[in-house]
Amino acid sequence: MKKLTIVKVGGKVIDEASALNAFLKSFSTLEGEKILIHGGGKIASDFGKKLGVEPKMIDGRRITDAETIDLVTMVYGGLVSKRIVSKLQALKVNAIGLTGADANVIPATKRPIGAIDYGFVGDVKPENINTEILKKLIDSGLIPVLAPLTHDGEGHMLNTNADTIAASVAAALAQQFEVKLIYCFEQPGVLSDFENKLVISEIKRAEVAGLKESGVINEGMLPKMDCALLALTHGAKSVRIGSFENLSALANDQSGTLISN
Structure with a gap:
């Protein structure tokens, strides 16, 4: 069975050109098959303010109304995606930037309205992933670069958590x-x-439940840990969490935290 490294990167590295360049250079040196999933950083919020679209947040989560889904589609699926792909091409990595709508790679379900209406936000599960298309791309020598956007199959783009996409x-x-x-x-x-x-x-x-209870695993690490366990449950060989500055060491099991069964 061929080895596949799936890397999710997010946070300030997306916003800082020098950090992104260094990260992508490390990514380009990873051996074997690979996929990159990226977040959006603060760029969508910064662009939105310039366009008069103020970010709407509840408990740290973005509310994606009609204006905002247009904004994040442009920024995540356009500016950020193509910036990453062009930099990878310069590093001789034949990357292809995709949203979940492209080739129906990641269909999703619009999150139901509960106590909070998150708007055009997509929930995705492993069974939603179009593995046939991804495998064809990988087998043809292309490196998929996935933006944090999915679609509902009815013509609507959906803002989707990049950690969840990576795990799925x-x-x-x-x-x-x-x-x-x-x-x-x-x-x-x-x-x-x-x-x-x-x-x-x-x-x-x-050990995860105890670490959550003690507060060691908290805030932004909670969903990452849940995503790690999801991937392991479905057969992923390993999950590692660490700094974007140490990607090569993470890939060689020399850095970060290993999440294991």
Whole structure:
């Protein structure tokens, strides 16, 4: 079975040209088959303010109304995607930028209205992923670069969490590849001591609940951990979380936090 490395990157690296260049250079050196999933950084919010579209947030989550879905489609699927793809092409990586609507790669379901109406936000599951298309792209020598956008099959784009997309893609492709999923963000891994940046080298599934209860796993790390467990449940070989500055070391199991069964 061929090995496949799936890398999700987000946060400030998307916003800073020098950091993004360094990250993509590391990504270009990863051996074997690979997929990149990117977030949007602050660029959508910054562009929105220039266009008079103020970001609407509740409990740290973006509310994606009709104006905002147009904005994030332009920024994530256009500016950010093509910026990344063009930089990868310069590094001799034959990347192809996609949203979930392209080739029906990631159909999703619009999130039902509950206590909060999140608007045009998509929920995706591993069974939604069009693995046939992704495998054809990979087998043809292309490197898929997936933006955090899906579609509902009825003509509407949906803003979708990039961590969830990464986990779902990893889970879906685990039947066809030996999948390693890497989450890259600002911190060096899951931290036992945030102030001193003490990294937990490995977290087993059975330890997750206790770490959540104690507050070690909190806030933005909670959904990442849930996504990691989703990927492992569906057969991903390993999941590693760490700094975008250490991608090569993460890929070689020399950095970050390993999430394991």
